[in-house]
Amino acid sequence: MRTLVDVAVEACLGDEPTDAFGLVVADPARLGAIGAPRYAQEETRSGRVYRTAREIAEAGAPLQTLILVRLPEEGDPDKLWMVDGWSLLRAHGAGADLRGASLRGARLLGARLHGADLSDADLSGADLEKADLSEANLTGAVLRGSTLYRASLRGADLTEAELCRADLQHADLQRAVCVRTALRGADLWEAYLWNVDVSQAFVDGVDLDRASHLGSRSAM
Numbered sequence: 450m451r452t453l454v455d456v457a458v459e460a461c462l463g464d465e466p467t468d469a470f471g472l473v474v475a476d477p478a479r480l481g482a483i484g485a486p487r488y489a490q491e492e493t494r495s496g497r498v499y500r501t502a503r504e505i506a507e508a509g510a511p512l513q514t515l516i517l518v519r520l521p522e523e524g525d526p527d528k529l530w531m532v533d534g535w536s537l538l539r540a541h542g543a544g545a546d547l548r549g550a551s552l553r554g555a556r557l558l559g560a561r562l563h564g565a566d567l568s569d570a571d572l573s574g575a576d577l578e579k580a581d582l583s584e585a586n587l588t589g590a591v592l593r594g595s596t597l598y599r600a601s602l603r604g605a606d607l608t609e610a611e612l613c614r615a616d617l618q619h620a621d622l623q624r625a626v627c628v629r630t631a632l633r634g635a636d637l638w639e640a641y642l643w644n645v646d647v648s649q650a651f652v653d654g655v656d657l658d659r660a661s662h663l664g665s666r667s668a669m
Contacts, residue, residue: 450544450545450546450566451544451545451546452467452500452501452502452545452546453472453499453500453501453502453505453512453545453546453547453550454467454470454471454472454499454500454501454517455467455545456537456538456541456542456545457470457472457515457517457530457532457537458470458517459541460532460537460540460541461517461530461532462530469519469520469521470517470518470519470520471493471498471499471500471517471518471520472498472499472500472505472515472516472517472518472532473488473489473492473493473497473498473499473515473516473518473529474492474497474499474505474508474510474511474512474514474515474516475488475514475515475516475531476488477514485516485529485531486526486529488516489516489518489526489529490525490526492516493518493520493524493525493526494524494525498518498520501546501548502545502546502547502548502549502550502551502570503548503549503550505550505551506549506550506551506571507549510551511534511551511552511553512534512535512538512550512551512552512555513533513534513535513555514531514532514533514534515531515532515534515537516529516530516531516532517529517530517532534555535555535556535557538552538555538557538560538562539557539558539559539560539561540561541561542557542560542561542562542565543561543562543563543564543565543581544563544564544565545562545565545566546565546566547562547565547566547567547570548566548567548568548569548570549568549569549570550567550570550571551570551571552570552571552572552575553571553572553573553574553575554573554574554575555572555575555576556575556576557575557576557577557580558576558577558578558579558580559578559579559580559581560577560580560581561580561581562580562581562582562585563581563582563583563584563585564583564584564585565582565585565586566585566586567582567585567586567587567590568586568587568588568589568590569588569589569590570587570590570591571590571591572590572591572592572595573591573592573593573594573595574593574594574595575592575595575596576595576596577592577595577596577597577600578596578597578598578599578600579598579599579600580597580600580601581600581601582597582600582601582602582605583601583602583603583604583605584603584604584605585602585605585606586605586606587602587605587606587607587610588606588607588608588609588610589608589609589610590607590610590611591610591611592610592611592612592615593611593612593613593614593615594613594614594615595612595615595616596615596616597612597615597616597617597620598616598617598618598619598620599618599619599620599621600617600620600621601620601621602620602621602622602625603621603622603623603624603625604623604624604625605622605625605626606625606626607625607626607627607628607630608626608627608628608629608630609628609629609630609631610630610631611630611631612630612631612632612635613631613632613633613634613635614633614634614635615632615635615636616635616636617635617636617637617638617640618636618637618638618639618640619638619639619640619641620637620640620641621640621641622640622641622642622645623641623642623643623644623645624643624644624645625642625645627645627646627647627649627650628649628650629649629650629651630647630649630650630651631650631651632647632650632651632652632655633651633652633653633654633655634653634654634655635652635655636659637655637656637657637659637660638659638660639659639660639661640659640660640661641660641661642660642661
């Protein structure tokens with residue numbers, strides 16, 4: 450599975466080896482004041498260079514704006530590329546390792562996230578309209594208040610995921626795993642739930658009759 454730096458290198462440079470690259474999280478205010486080269490140099494010297502989405506989240510930083518840097522042996526970056534994190538994931542997120550990612554409020558309309566590992570990711574309030582999350586691992590992910598209108602969640606693992614008050618209108622959840630999934634207050638209008646067992650899901654305040662092709666109507 451590709452780490453976030455792998456995804457960024459692939460998007461910016463193609464088949465370049467990724468070992469000598471890292472990601473710096475951009476602070477728009479400082480970036481505008483001192484410029485990208487100096488900013489990247491200061492962050493790199495301070496050790497604030499990352500390779501995975503989880504590392505960035507643990508540093509308390511979002512993925513919205515990133516700087517891809519090449520790190521020569523002496524440590525200071527010799528080349529850099531500005532990266533829009535949302536655009537990066539929209540186009541290149543399929544199969545990516547996004548475990549624990551901070552994607553709160555992310556603009557991921559139409560994102561290609563097929564097979565991505567988003568376990569424990571924070572996607573609260575994210576715009577995932579028409580996103581492809583088929584076969585994605587969303588175990589323990591927080592999608593509270595997110596927009597999943599017409600999104601594909603076919604075969605996705607939603608075990609212990611939180612989708613309270615999420616907009617799932619016309620979403621395709623065929624074969625999705627919904628074990629201890631919190632769906633309280635979610636809008637399932639015309640959501641496609643063929644062969645989905647919600648008997649172990651939490652569906653308080655959910656009108657299951659609004660869904661289409663419900664395979665199992667018994668729920669917690």
